[in-house]
Amino acid sequence: MTGGGCRVGHWPLRASRMVIALAVIVSVMLACADVRAQSHTGAVGEAGAGSDVAALAEQMGPLSAEERAALLARVTDAQARELLIHYLTRDAPAAAQAPVSTSASVIARVKAMAGQVGESLRRVAAAAPDAMVAYGRVLQERLDVTFGAGGGLLIVGSLLLLCVAGALTEWLARRALEPILRANRQGPCATARDQFLRTVIWLVAELVALLAFAGGYVAAFVAAWHGNPARRDFVLAVLVAILITRVAVALTRFVFAPKSPDWRLMPVDDEAAAHFVRGARQLAVFGSLLLLGSMFGHAWGMGHDEWRFVALVSGLLFAAAALAFLLSFQRHARRAVEAALGSETVPRWAGGVAGWFWHLLAVLYVIAAFLIGSVSVLLDQPFDPVAAVLGFVVLFVLYPYLNTLFGRMIAPLGPAGEVAAPGPTYDAQFMAEIGESEDEGAINAAISSAALRAADRRSLQADRRVLRRIVAIATFVACVLLFGVVIGVDLFGDTSAHPVASFLIRVLVDVGLVGLVAYAVWSFASAWIDRKLAEEHAKMPPEEHDDIGPAMQGGTRLQTVLPLIRKTLAVTILLLALLVSLDALGVNIVPLIAGAGVIGLAIGFGSQTLVKDIISGLFFLMDDAFRIGEYIESGNVSGTVERFNLRSLSLRGYLGAVYTVPYGAIGAVTNYSRDWVIMKLRFRVPYDTDLDKVRKIFKKIGQEMLEDPELGPNFLQPFKSQGVVKMDDSAFIVSGKFMTKPNKQWAVRKAVYEKVQRAFRENGIAFAPKRVIVEVPAENHFEEDDDLPRKPALTGGAATAVVAEGG
Structure with missing residues (x-):
């Protein structure tokens, strides 16, 4: 794929390299089989002659009905009688035994399986020296050629001619498709939908060209075929191997677009994309050849133990190649997973962990598939290696691709996932x-x-991030279901040929669906709560606090209750999801629920103070005694309400200290931030002051402040005089008051003080200082023996009285 399409001048070189590699490896295989066949003289005698009955029965296992009839025609009567007795003895019901426990039955089955695997391994090892001889003999018999007489070169030359015929038809198809590909290269790639459309058009054109190759290949073969069914099967199998290889490479290029960065949906760089495509090409070629060789031996009547040896060696080689690919490209794979998740979906550290976890799971999958396939071959159980490879593709390639595609199409986050x-x-x-x-x-x-x-x-964008996570979970569940279908697991039946795999896939699907529903409910509920909190915050006037007094601007009741509802909802959803997931795992949750009830009852008796705090908090919230942001006083503690939790609230004191008060210890609550605030101010004036003049001054100040554009809206009642409220030895105490909105009284008080001071100065009114009158006798009244220093002591006592009265 170059600049959005595949250049016509390059594909014959790549196709010729692939075909030459295939031909060389097939030639090597045929040559090795020829050498081993010529090193052993004597053809195979009567089938089953000189072998025991068990070996003869083992040999008949994989044969068809016609092949079994042909084999039985060549055995003696004694061998046929012993073979019948062997089958009757093996299929006879076992003698009645005492019932055993489930664990003992499982252990016995594992031991029996281990014994069968060990016995099969010994037979395979014994047949290993003759495996290549048997393979070469089968090929010569079926293809009706003699390798030593140039038969191998004839086969390779025929395959090359057929590939040349297919390449010619493919070249014609690509020439016809070139206008479409040229227009596709010039198409827009601004969105994920455009990128996907460009790559799909390229993939369809690539598949059409491969169909043209297959058509030319088959047409050339039909023209030269002389009616040998075995040769037909061989040629068509080679064609299937070529098509599997090239389709795998085309799909890999479709996913990673190594030479078209503008078309690439997967978040990988050019180097990583090229590495992935190159590694996939090598694995596809190698795997197709191994599958081809194993398939020929099994289909053409190769000895059962010899075929099992070939299958085990092929599986080992392919697993080793796959592990080498994963280990050599682990850095690129981890980077791709981290970039696919992105910082907008999960934190950076979670992306790194996911990259390591993805790579570890891929390695474990390859190892597990090899072990399961080997055991299945040794126990003569069905195993499809192609399904195992497709399962790997579904989990580790298709899922990241679909997750990226659907996420970018349904919930795009902008260029490079930008966040506002x-x-x-x-x-x-x-x-x-x-x-x-x-x-x-x-x-x-x-x-x-x-x-x-x-x-x-x-x-x-927050809603889009939530939607992308939901899409990721839903895509994962769908890919797990597809994985089960691909490997042949019956997910909905009562019985399954693969009970362990069926159980694990069911658990993954159930847990994934539970996580999907739980996360969706929590995400939308949390988003609704955030939206309501933002609306309530927008309704509040801007906070204007002059740091003169404590902040007393309270929030609404929703701003107080909604955070608690969010915490409660999160805990409830988490517990329900955990219980449903445990039930999906087969855990009986009824005892857990009963145990939780008993534990809760015990905690209730043992933690009465905690229960008291929780119940008191609920009643305080029901009474709407305080809200977030309000200034309250309880006992000897006062401050602004900052946050709530289950058993206590946090108050921010005037000087910044934070008080944590349990609900049970609150008692009576004084709320200074609800509805309105009245502030009374007192001024000292001399006895000779005109009190009516002071009243008029206060009234004028009140009217002026009502008309002030900044302070006027804060008033609920204007500043006015309350007259003389007290007299002392030296002055009248004149009081004035005003009513404002909560948290607005401090700025108003500051302005009132300034205006009163200015108005008194303009009207010749002085503030009366505090005085204490002390009558001291004249000096001639003192006796000669009196202590004259008593006069300063009397003055100090008077000053102390003034300070005490002011305090």
């Missing part, structure tokens, strides 16, 4: 709104509008 930055974005719309205006109101309105747009973008 916090705060307003001063974009072109913002600049157009303010223009060259210097009006502060217009600029503030534009800033508010930009902030709202930024908040909408952040909310939209």
Whole structure:
């Protein structure tokens, strides 16, 4: 794929390399078989002659009905009688035995299986020296050629001619498809849908060219075929191997687009994409040849033990090649997984862990598939290696690709997964709104509008991230189901030929569905709560605190209750998902629920204080005694409510200290932030002050402050005089009061003090200092023996009295 398509001038070179490699390996296999066949003189005698009955029965196992009849025709009467007795003895029901426990039965079955595997291994090892001889003999008999007389060269030359015929038809097809591919290369690639469409068109064209190759190959063979069924099967099997290899390479290039970065959906660089395609090509060629050789031996009547040896060696070689591929490309694979998840979906550390985990699972899958296949071959149980390879592709290639594709098509996050930055974005719309205006109101309105747009973008991208995670979980469940179908597991039947695999896949599907539903419910509920909290926050006026007094601006009741509801909902969903997942694993959850009830009862009796705190907190919330952001006082503790939890609340004191108060210890609550606040101010004036004049001054100040554009909206009642509320030895105590909204009284009080001071100075009214009158007798009244220093002591006592009264 170059620039969006495959260049016509390059494909014959790649195809010729692949065909030459196939021909060389087939020639080597045939030559080895020829050498081993010529080193052993004497053909195979009567089938089964000189072998025991068990070996003869083992040899008949994989044969068809016609082949069994031909084999029985060549045995003696004594051998036939012993063979019948062998089958009757083997199929006879076992003698009645005492019932055994399930664990003992499992152990016995494992021991029996291990014994059978060991016995089969001994037979395979004994047949290993003659495996290549048997393989060469079968090929010569079926293909009706003699390798030593140039038969191998004849086969290889015929295959090359057929491949040349197929290549010619493929070249004609590619020439016809070139206008379509040229138009496809010039198509847009701005979105994930465009990229997918470009690669699909290229893949369809590639498959059409491969069909043309197959058509030319088959047409050339039909033209030269002389009616030998074995040669027909051999030629068609080689064609299937070529097609499997080239389709695998085409699909890999479709996924990674090594030479078309603009078309690439998978988040890998050019180097990694080229490595993946190259490794997939090598594995496909090697695996197809191994599968071809094993298939010929099994289909053409090769000895059973010899065929099992060939199958085991082929599986070992392919597993080793696959592990070498995974180990050599582990860095690229981990980077691809981390980039596929992306920081917008999971944290960076989780992406790194997922990359290592993906690679570990891939290695374990290859090892497990090899072990299961080897045991299946040794126990004569069915095993499909092609299904195992397709299962690997589904889990480790198709799932990341579909996850990336659906995620980018359904919930795109923008270029490179960009996330809107916090705060307003001063974009072109913002600049157009303010223009060259210097009006502060217009600029503030534009800033508010930009902030709202930024908040909408952040909310939209948060919803998209949630949707991408839901898509990832749903895609995983679908791929697990597809994996079960590919490997032939009956997920919905009562019985299955692979009970362990069926159980594991069912568990993965059930847990995945539970996780999908739980995460979807939690995500949408949490998003709704966040949206409601944002709406409630937008309804509140901006906080204007002058740091004169404690902040007392409270939130709404929803702002107080919704965070608690979110925490409760999260715990509830987590517990329900855990219980349902345990039930899917086969764990009986009824005792767990009963045990949890007993434990809860015990905790209730043993932690009465905790229960008291929780119950008290519920009643405080029901009474709406306080909210987030309100200033309250309880006992000797006061502060702004910062947060709630299950058993306590946190208060931020005026000087910054944080108090954690259990609900059970709150008692009476004084809330200073609810509805309105009255503040009373007192002023000392001399006895000769005109009190009516003071009243008029206070009233005038109140009217002026009501008309103030900043302070006026804060008033609920204006500042006014309450007259003389107290007298002392030196002054009248005049009081004034006003009513404001919560948290607004401090700024109003500051302004009232300034205006009263200015008005008193303008009207010649002085503030009366505090005085204590002390009558001291004249000096001639003191006796000669009196202590004159008593006068300073009397003055100090008077000052102490003034301070005590002011305190």
